[in-house]
Amino acid sequence: MSAHKTVPFVDLSAQMPTVRAEIEQRFAKIIDTTSFILREHCDAFEEEFADYLGTRHAIGVGNGTDALVVALKALGVGPGDEVITAANSFIATAEAIVLAGAAPVLVDVDPVTFNLDSELVAEAVTSRTVAVIPVHLYGRPVDLSPLLALAERHGFAVLEDSAQAHGAVQEGHRVASVGALGCFSFYPTKNLGAFGDAGAIVTGDDALAERARKLRDHGGTAADEHLVAAQNSRMDSLQAAVLSVKLPHLDEWNAQRRQHAAGYARRVAERGLTDRIRVPAEHSGHVHHIYVTRVPGGRRDAVLAALRKAGVGAGVHYPRPIHLTEAFAHLDLAGRLPVSERLAGEILSLPMYPQLTEDDLDYVVDCLAAALDAA
Numbered sequence: 342m343s344a345h346k347t348v349p350f351v352d353l354s355a356q357m358p359t360v361r362a363e364i365e366q367r368f369a370k371i372i373d374t375t376s377f378i379l380r381e382h383c384d385a386f387e388e389e390f391a392d393y394l395g396t397r398h399a400i401g402v403g404n405g406t407d408a409l410v411v412a413l414k415a416l417g418v419g420p421g422d423e424v425i426t427a428a429n430s431f432i433a434t435a436e437a438i439v440l441a442g443a444a445p446v447l448v449d450v451d452p453v454t455f456n457l458d459s460e461l462v463a464e465a466v467t468s469r470t471v472a473v474i475p476v477h478l479y480g481r482p483v484d485l486s487p488l489l490a491l492a493e494r495h496g497f498a499v500l501e502d503s504a505q506a507h508g509a510v511q512e513g514h515r516v517a518s519v520g521a522l523g524c525f526s527f528y529p530t531k532n533l534g535a536f537g538d539a540g541a542i543v544t545g546d547d548a549l550a551e552r553a554r555k556l557r558d559h560g561g562t563a564a565d566e567h568l569v570a571a572q573n574s575r576m577d578s579l580q581a582a583v584l585s586v587k588l589p590h591l592d593e594w595n596a597q598r599r600q601h602a603a604g605y606a607r608r609v610a611e612r613g614l615t616d617r618i619r620v621p622a623e624h625s626g627h628v629h630h631i632y633v634t635r636v637p638g639g640r641r642d643a644v645l646a647a648l649r650k651a652g653v654g655a656g657v658h659y660p661r662p663i664h665l666t667e668a669f670a671h672l673d674l675a676g677r678l679p680v681s682e683r684l685a686g687e688i689l690s691l692p693m694y695p696q697l698t699e700d701d702l703d704y705v706v707d708c709l710a711a712a713l714d715a716a
């Protein structure tokens with residue numbers, strides 16, 4: 342067992358040496374020009390991000406939840422409509438559907454990929470279905486082909502919640518560039534994170550982009566233009582500048598995350614722990630925003646507590662599926678989404694960020710082995 346140390350769940354300070362000087366320069370320019378919202382800094386990031394993803398438009402907004410709300414409204418989603426999504430997502434995905442005025446239809450997920458089960462999506466489609474929101478959960482791309490075929494057959498939209506999957510690739514395409522629209526959060530701990538809240542909507546469709554631009558800024562794109570009662574969810578220049586500086590590093594950071602994921606899997610196998618802890622199923626385009634394992638047999642909470650006691654920043658994402666939160670209890674789905682419910686009791690997230698060291702991985706897996714032996 343290696344010497345006692347602390348391995349945090351995420352360490353944002355570890356990436357600062359790479360980006361700090363350039364961010365400070367850009368901040369100084371913003372202070373000098375007092376150009377604080379949208380305009381040149383946001384325009385520049387929008388163009389860079391759209392290019393990176395291989396799509397036509399990126400629209401900067403205030404956060405990832407707003408990105409989903411604005412995207413849904415751009416699609417014309419509103420009262421009387423149903424939107425299908427995954428029961429095990431972060432709650433924001435379902436909240437956005439409610440905020441757009443529609444009804445969330447929560448569907449169960451695949452126990453291996455943790456992502457939407459397309460057969461269950463097919464069963465959930467009704468005449469009111471206007472969109473499905475696949476969530477590339479933990480950074481693992483959803484296989485969109487069956488959902489796109491279903492959407493085409495029934496005439497509804499696919500909106501990719503890519504808040505956890507910046508740069509993830511499925512069949513040669515970056516996620517968010519395949520559905521009608523894609524949405525991102527740049528919450529500071531995301532693979533591409535701002536210095537506060539920020540988000541973006543991306544699309545290859547000119548008309549949807551135009552609508553989203555109006556919907557994020559009081560219903561217009563020119564001064565005193567208010568074509569529709571909308572909201573204020575504009576991206577700040579300071580956040581756009583941070584994101585522009587970080588974006589060129591994203592692929593390398595994601596590659597480091599993948600390397601750490603492989604390092605965890607190798608150590609778990611070498612220690613003979615594979616029947617007591619399941620590592621994420623491999624996918625070459627996975628960007629491991631969160632490294633989520635499974636500890637079956639009712640031992641997760643004991644292992645979690647032992648890891649934390651040993652200084653390892655482990656977590657659970659998320660302790661309750663959306664339908665078991667107070668906010669969505671009225672959907673009356675308890676007991677009806679068994680995979681999401683079972684996973685919530687087994688999932689265990691281990692530290693994951695690009696600057697983890699081999700020593701850190703050794704220590705985490707040493708602690709894990711000890712915790713599993715004691716549990």
Ligand SMILES: Cc1ncc(COP(=O)(O)O)c(C=O)c1O
Nearest residue numbers: 404405406431433434504526528
């Ligand atoms: C899957 C998913 N969707 C949406 C969001 C909402 O993003 P934000 O926190 O920026 O509003 C998040 C953020 O954590 C998320 O993980």
